[in-house]
Amino acid sequence: MPKNPSNLKNIDRLIHEPTRLMIMTQLYVVESADFLFLQHQLQMTSGNLSSHLSKLEEAGYVEIVKEFIERKPHTTLKLTKKGRKAFREYQQNLKQVFSDLPK
């Protein structure tokens, strides 16, 4: 058990889910990306990606901008300030959990 089990409670469960963690990581390293790019990078179905993005949007972590370019729907995605902060905190908390584990 970790020295301080309360650190585990600080882990953001919304980000901790593997698929959402992949989405957050991908968006963290870029300024913004569109839906198609994210879908290709993460090799996900559109339905799966949409449902996870909706959850991240609800939490205020991802900003979704929908527009029409040459009469085609285009969706741009980017991490919000809150999302970037949450991701950094998630990193730190996870690191803390592992450093608390006995060797």
Place this chain on the structure above:
Amino acid sequence: MSKKTSLREVEKRTYMSYHQDGLLDIFVGAYVLLFGLGILFTAVTDFSMWFVIPGIFPAIMVPIWVSVKKRITMPRIGYVEFGSRGANKLMAIFIGLMVAGLGVFMVFTFASRSQAWALTLRNLIISNGMIIIGIGAAAISSLFAYTMGLKRLYVYGLLTLALFFAGHFITIPLEYFLLTIGLVIIINGFVLLMRFIRKYPLPQGDEANAEKSL
């Protein structure tokens, strides 16, 4: 694996995937090729135009590159904006290159003076010109390869170094080396482009409207 490395890897992979279409290679190859043609043209006609290409080419080709990227790459794999971190790194390289260029200019200025050591330096530069250009080009190529995470730029750098090193011993005019390097890079670019188009066909039907579900 540390988190920093992991994030860097994701960043590199993202960058690589956006430049797997070969367009960068086609345009860089065209630049080198035109540079070689400019020197050749100057040698044949006595009309100095080789120095025009480095200035004019980017101004014309960058908008074309953006337009081609929009028509070929983006509809297939989507669009990504990399933000200021990547741009800052590239800017650092450009500034570094400018400083290096200024350094080379200073060396040449000093070398053209009549002191004995300056003359020795000048002769050294002239007699090893091909090797110096080769090392410089390979270093620049490697710098971009490292920053952009594009390994094939190392290969271009090595090819340039090998050809210019050979050019030190074989008396063939510089422009033919540039033409060869430019052609090799362009051909590789077209091979990558064909592969990219085959690998990522244009989304059709429901696939094209995938984001509607969001």
